[in-house]
Amino acid sequence: MTISFSIKGRQESRRPNVILINVDDLGWKDLGFMGSDYYETPYLDQFSKEGMVFTNAYAGASNCAPSRATMISGMYGPRHGVYTVSPSDRGDDRTRRIVPTKNEDTLADSLYTLGEMFHDSGYATATIGKWHLSDDPTKMGFDLNVAGNHRGNPGRNGYFSPYGVSNLTSGPEGEYLTDRLTDEAIDFVKEHKGGPFFLYLPFYTVHSPLMGKQELINKYKAKPASNGQAHPVYAAMVEAMDQNVGRLLKVLEQLELEEHTMVIFTSDNGGIRKTSRQDPLRAGKGSYYEGGIRVPMVIRYPGKIPAMEKVDDPVLQMDLFPTLQGVIQASVQGNTLDGMDIGPLLFEGKSLPKRELYWHFPIYLEAYSPKDDQARDPLFRTRPGSVVRYGKWKLHEYFEDGSLELYNLEEDLGEHYNVADKYPEVAADLLERLKTWRKSTNAPVPTERNPAFDQDFEAMKIKQVMQ
Template sequence: MKLFITLCLIICFYGCNTTKTQNEKSSKKPNIILINIDDLGWKDLGFMGSTYYETPNVDKLANEGLIFINAYAGAANCAPSRACMLSGLNTPKHGIFTVSPSDRGDTKTRKLIPIKNTDHLSDTIYTLPQMLKSAGYITSSFGKWHVGNNPKNQGIDVNIGGSGKGNPGKNGYFSPYSIDFIKNGPKGEYLTDRLTAEAISFIKKHKDTTFFVYLPYYTVHTPIMGKEALIKKFENKIGSNGQDRPDYAAMVASMDENIGRLLNTLKEVGLEENTLIIFTSDNGGIKSISSQEPLRAGKGSYYEGGIRVPLIIKWPKHIKPNTVSYKTVSNLDFYPTLQTITKPSKTAPLLDGIDLSPLFKNQNIVQRDLFFHFPIYLQNYKMGHDQSRDPLFRTRPGSVIISKNWKLHHYFEDDAIELYNLLDDVGEQNNLVKNHPEKALELLNKLNEWRKKTKAPIPQKLNPEYNPYFSNI
């Protein structure tokens, strides 16, 4: 009888523990990998329509996840976009509007004195990595940080290559490197390869924990430097629609190859099923390097080519593969989405984005407007070839609102308005202000209300050095 009771207790003990283990496994929080490519254009990938660039691994990732066609960065260039994503706050709330200084271009061509820029996120801001640490994640960053001098002060446990620097520096992408917090590899080592190797090493080391990998590659930011063999390969390939630079194509190909290495590692260590992957870009591509037609303009502009970006989210068993969403989303939405999924002990006090997780279940999300504020100047890249409002600047001070299919630009220098219907005119060629004055007024009122609510600074002081008759063209 005693033996029978003992056996029953043993069976019960192991049965309960097996059930407990299975429940723990099924309820385990997902590992998270956020891949943020620098200056990659909306149409610089095969699955987005490029016939020149070769991106088989990213295309495969797209087939395995959810593609967003109408995805936007929080801003049109590096630092403000990253600040929006990592803080969950729009630009007026963190004050990073550009990469300093904010008074770009010839002073005689600037009518207003722009708002002074803030370089880095304040230490008082509760960042996305800090939130994930509160949810039990070990956090890491491999690449360009750009919103502070040391990511470890902003929620990152392991940092390789990230600081306040916004580009790979004078030596570019080949070792010896000119960036911080990284040891030089063998001479000629390629930075994109190295950052991926570091990320893979981290994943293997922490495969039994719950981790966050932030992979903000420096690529494809200037200087445009690809591997010689890949450059030669693309020299023999015919480009089209403004996409034909072999050196840039080589950089895109190396990026894609390394995404493949990362995805293969997840499979090898058995983590693919429980890893949520976000793939995006920090802003649009540079127009003179890679055209995003039919989108107008590129990096630094608040026309679609400067702010619309590629976006894929993959999460096996939670997101149906090979699906597409036309909902308007932003990188401001990553923070609230991940916060909902990970359930941290300390949540962010305020976020400007929305939770996208209902879309994963084929449910709807709240219809909202997107706002962009840029009280600064950005000089042109290539005069006459940027598709900007005028040949001198990619951006003059102003704000933008996107409301459903409508988009309104408001410029501060001359109080001018541009109104576009993105459904019919994604290239923003036909200003419809005169055709739809009621819609223009409606959106301008919304924009004014938002600026008042967020205390968005508007430049009003006239520049004494401005000369309306001066031209440096």
């Protein structure tokens, strides 16, 4: 049966298939089209020319599980309680000044997910790869689950078969996990080529353990470093991911599904700075400076979304839920969605209205590499606080001592110069907006002092790690 639907008033003969590719820990500048001179990503570079590139795209959180929870539910963290990869009291107890909010490590079954929205709209649905939000995504709207569970990485030997990932049978010895997941994705697309289908493809790569194909590792060992990007194994993982995205896109072309398929490419959070720098962005995964939350994002839908277009409007991955809901004309139900339908931007070329973007992290996340992280202090990538971006301004508030950091992102994208004292009226306005938002979402603000905190130990520890 031919189904008629509309995108912003234009009648289409069939509802689009949707593929959402979510790469794990891929940094904002870890792709050729985003400015890297080191990584080679020819397939994604070409893909970027065929779609709309978002230069100010943000994850809903700075590490894996909470970012995925916001995107899959369409809701800010305080509404689902997933703030980090458990527990919330990471790092040495003697260096934490307050008791953090308890973290939820599972997305509640009661929440209406992106998968359920597609499933209830008559789509065949699949998640192939890293799920990280529950034990069983088939209870959250997905007909098919390959390799998805609560696990956040594929394990010590996980990128080469035999695998240690549940819900995935091992292939031939030495088979590469990213290749295998793409094989499974291609099989799903071929099986459901009559559509409509929703494929969520969250690769485990480029998350640790860093493991690449030897021929690609050798290639990058012979290549000069560039702007803080010099890790040959990580580079091999990036290129293998690019090759596999290319394989999937080629199948869409062969099946004549390109014009009937909306493909979204993004990453769940910023990259790890010690592994791959994102300059000029500050810090990386786990931080709420730009390097931890700004991510690559491209959306391609031939004939519907303009090609070769860059958009500077700030967008959140939470915007995908209401946007896709509008694209497939799904019935509105379930959660209060915090994202914005960016359909007018995609299909009509309209700028988005100015709005606040929020992040809330009432938790602790210990340092990866104190000398490399570029965090606020060398012991933690994140201490409890909240962040708001509004236009060119970005305000950080920290709950331990009430301190504020204000940055003008137009003039200081690297967040090096705190101008809260120079522009007190801007800081006060953003702080009030932050407080109002926290009240509206019932966001918990931890205030209880940690009895185990030892200021002398903290000072000693900072001195020790920075030697």
